[in-house]
Amino acid sequence: MPIYLYEEIAADGSGGEQHELFQSMSASAYDTHPDTGVPIRRIFGLPNAPKTWTDSQGKAKTSDKNLERLGFTKYVKSADGKYEKTLGKGPSKLSKPPAGA
DSSP states (O other), X not given: OOEEEEEEEOTTSOEEEEEEEEOOTTSOOOSBOTTTOOBXXXXXXXXXXXXXXXXXXXXXXXXXHHHHHTTOOEXXXXXXXXXXXXXXXXXXXXXXXXTTX
């Protein structure tokens, strides 16, 4: 369910304290606060849109330096088909588990 922004309506019609309320998208807007009974109206707030993602940001997040800083171990497949550690604290090589394991 989305969160909607409501504000209390003062006696003079001006806006008062603001509240974030969970509400189904198909439900009509509240006229009164569901807990206190105070008159409220739905208002528009600032959108919470994520920042745009660029290729350079993706490369920076998955760089060897950043992965190691975050505690990841990175393995790269070698010419002989085995995976060898390039960074991190894991085992130096990964091998295929025996059949039936």
